[in-house]
Amino acid sequence: MNDVARLFLETYARGGEADGGWKFGKALLQAQLDYSEESLERIDLLLKAIRDRTRPVHEAFIADPAGRNFLSLLAFYLMAVLSRRTGAEIEWHDTRSAQKATADWASIADTPFTRLVALAPDQGLLFLPLVWLHDRLFGLGLGQYDKASDYLLSVANELEYDLPMAWWNAARLVGVTASTMMAAVAEGRPALPQIAWHHPRGQRTNIVTLPYEGEDAAARGEAALADNREGAAWKTFVYNTWINASGARVPAISVTVQTYGPSPLRLRMAFRYRPAADGRPLAILDPSVWEFNVPEETFLRLNAAVKRGAQGVRWPAGKSWLDHYEGRRDVPSLLPAAVHVPPSYATGEQMRIGDAVLTDGGLLPGRVVQLVPGSDGHMACVFKDARGQRRTATATQVREGVLFVSRSPADHLQECVSWLEQRIKQAPRGRADPNALTSPAHACVALAGLLWQGLGVAKNPATARQLWQAAADAGNAAAELALAAIHLEGDTVRQDVAKGLQLLRSAVAKGHAPALARLGQEFETGLRVPGDTAQAVSLLTRASEAGNAHGTYRLAWMHRIGKGVRHDMARCIALITQAAGGGYAQAQYELAMHCSTGDGVPHDDERAVWWLERAVQNDHGEAMIMLAGKYERGRGVPQDLAKAVTLYRQAADKKIPAAWYHLGQMTADGRGLERDLREAMRLMTLAAHDGVGDAKEQLEDLELAMTRENRG
Structure with a gap:
């Protein structure tokens, strides 16, 4: 809306009209909106003359595009005068974008007055100049100031209320x-x-x-x-x-x-x-x-x-x-968390230790285990999710993507599942957004995800599909994407590429960033649809601009190999860094690889460790192996064999063959573990069976060493 406001004011300044014209255009030009104090008096006279002479009817006036343009121009102008006087930064929103921008501190209804909302983002204030204009033009009796100058003075005073x-x-x-x-x-x-x-x-x-x-x-x-x-x-x-x-x-x-x-x-x-x-x-x-x-x-x-x-x-x-922007925090926040106030959830409740929550955009059950100073100067939270991972969320991440379920339940997993089941049974209120975190449709998506993965509930793909279908029928884009992936890949259903693409395009039409990334990937790989690099670049760019880390990562790969875009290693690294900062585990792992090898970035083992730790927090198996190797050899961190063993075992639990190989070596050498050739042979056998490096040669050496020890 900022561009619209600029266009209206510039068009008026050169004597033109916006699309649809504006009512009383000649009188508007005579009002000489030149940002002077006198121009505000001329607005007062203009509105009074129209009100007294034509007695405009409110509903008919705002139903006319020219009437709406007339009011829009004056609203834009009043706030532009305010900005010039005070230096305040003003952002313009329509009703929907204003609701999104102020979701955590204001409730904005869809009315003729909120068609245009002026937001002062620095102060966290919103203004509705259309209320004043409607009242002065139509005599609605809303108790507004009589003069434009008095109205702007009241707004300026509100901007100054808290801080100069x-x-x-x-x-x-x-x-x-x-x-x-x-x-x-x-x-x-x-x-x-x-x-x-x-x-x-x-x-x-x-x-x-x-x-x-x-x-x-x-x-x-x-x-x-x-x-x-x-x-x-x-x-x-x-x-x-x-x-x-x-x-x-x-x-x-x-x-x-x-x-x-x-x-x-x-x-x-x-x-x-x-x-x-x-x-x-x-x-x-x-x-x-x-x-x-x-x-x-x-x-x-x-x-x-x-x-x-x-x-x-x-x-x-x-x-x-x-x-x-690098996306890495080399030092703690600018200040210790001076505001020792726990974060607030998307639904307004204040966070406490022990809370059962739904994290990751309201999708994954978790429990709050600690409140700590955050990197943004506010308190953050540490939570343990349904996968057993401990992760940290900033106050902003909590506010935007964590849902409160209950205080200190005995079983937070079951409590979250029950909460989702109850939310699914609730009827939508009015024209509720099916993509909102608190909607029944979103609850269907969250519970379906748990059933699909078997997290906190028994694995049940059939019920998961039913829930996704119900949410998709309600218009939920995330559900459409989930169903699209199933049909594209033939996962638990008969592969149906046409149906998958139909669902995927529907989610893309809603602007769903993960869907943009997935469709871009389909066009980039050409595995299920004819390849189209131009389409891929366009979709992945849109996904990246919307903040989707997966789309950013795929776009980085295209820059790396010069597919559909110019080969640009510097741009590739910048995009990988952006995706890594967005929490995409594969990007975090690959950026660590670049830092370890000096490929495209300076060789920096400490930075590699920093990114590997984040990838491990996101359950990335190869990152566990690589980070374990850093601790085993003391590269970028002090040598810590116990930590290395823990990470290798964590990767082994994920059935990653390289983990068996390294554990086998450490067990055979008695490094970080008690020396045990029999256990080392078992581990190396598993690695050899999956074709890991020189595991077969290592196994032969272990057999020979064991034979010698038995003879001795």
Whole structure:
């Protein structure tokens, strides 16, 4: 909707009309919406004249596209005036996107007033300018302010209610400044120090580029911030420097912002990065905070505006901050979790240890076992899922994808299953979204998944298919994808590629990101449908842009082999890193392989271990083998034979032949295990049976050693 607002205002400014025109177009042009205070008075007169002379009927007026355009233009204009006055960041939404954006803190009904919703994301506030406009135009008696200027003043006061607007604007400016300088670094342009400032009533930003770097530049910048001879409302100083992190010297963009007036803010942050080198792109690491003069809780709130500022800058080459974000946390969060408040679930309840929950988008039973400081400055949770894995979820992940079931049940698995069964029996309320986490259709999908895998319940593919079908009939995209996979692969049903593709396309039509990734994979491999690399790239790109890690990984593979796209190893690594950061286990494993071999990235065993640990948390068998080898040999971690044995056994439980081989070797040598040639031979026999490396030769050596010992 932001582009729509921009288009409306630009079209009006050049004397044109939006599609469908706008009612009272001539009068609108005469109102001269030029962002002045007088223009607000002209809006008051315009609405009064229309109300008194034409007595418009509410329902008929808004049923006319030209009438809706008239109201939309004025709504966009009012908020644009507000943004110019206060510097507030305003996002526009329609009803549905507003409901999604504010699901955890607001309830938005589908009404003519919510057709356009103005959201101030920094402050977490929403505004409905259409309420004011409808009231003034149609005399609805809603008790709104009589004048546009008074209405905007009330909105501005609400923005300032919690923290000064100058603070929010300054925090966002830190991110914008960092991103602008980082773009220069990424593209090999000069990144010389800069001082910028803005006068209280000025309409332009003054920027001075310093012709030198290092300590001289830092001293000059600090002096300019302290002096403020210009009488500016704020100043920033940014320069490219180095900081010490984890005992190493790391390049960073340092940004300091200073606001002036009765409530001054000073905030200084260092945005660390790894320069582009040896064919690899620049990688932006997590920032460090150096200085702030507000309480920690306030800083953590302002840091959200810093992130939005950094991520919102479009770089000259067409990329952005997020395209280069590394996705790895080298250090703990900016601050210890200053807000010691447990996360809240998607349904609003506050989390407690012992809670039975449904994790992974409301699909997998689990129990909350620990609350810990999170990497985002808020409390996170550690939960144990139905597979026995301990994993961590940030406050945001909890809010967006974890459902509360009950407090401290004796059997959390059974409690989750019972909860899903009860939810399935509930009738949908009104026009409930069948894809919502709390809908009966979603409960069908979750329970079907458990029945399919035999998690917490007896394995029952037939009942699972019935539940998926019920959810698919209700319009649930995840159920359509599950059924599509079954029919495409002929898994427990007769293979029916046509039906599978029909279901898959239906899920894709709903914008379901995993379905986009699956259909893209089908076109890429050409195993069941004629290959179409152009379609594959398009679908996988859409899936990746929607945040689907599987789609991102498949797209990375296409860049690696140059299939449908230009061969680009740097882009491949960037996409694999993105998929790994999104929790895709195979991508985490492969990125660890790259780090271990130095293929496309610098050789870095510590980083390889970091990603392997995450892949193991996601139950990736080969990652267990590789991580065990790191511990066995002490590469990237201190040598720990007991840990290596544990990981090899974990992989052996998954029937991975290489695990038997390594356990056999360690048992034969008595390394981390009691020496036992008989047990070593048993393990090596299993490995040899599956054709592992030199397992047969090793088995012959073990037989010879055992013969010698028996003779002795």
